[in-house]
Amino acid sequence: MSEVRFLVPGMTCGHCVNAVSTELSGVPGVETVEVDLETKTVVVHGSQINPNDLIAAVDEAGYEAVGLS
Numbered sequence: 415m416s417e418v419r420f421l422v423p424g425m426t427c428g429h430c431v432n433a434v435s436t437e438l439s440g441v442p443g444v445e446t447v448e449v450d451l452e453t454k455t456v457v458v459h460g461s462q463i464n465p466n467d468l469i470a471a472v473d474e475a476g477y478e479a480v481g482l483s
Contacts, residue, residue, distance in 0.1 A: 437471040
């Protein structure tokens with residue numbers, strides 16, 4: 415299982431967390447999504463995750479992914 419970490423600096427509330435989590439959960443290969451509103455950090459676990467798909471999902475939720483690693 416691989417892990418991808420990144421920031422979503424535009425998140426400000428629980429709705430933001432839910433929107434980002436929901437979109438990321440629908441990405442093929444994603445098994446778990448952890449979102450920390452306080453640090454604005456997202457950690458995605460899964461297999462064969464395409465980082466471009468994660469960026470697109472966060473964008474679809476209305477936010478920007480920064481520092482993908």
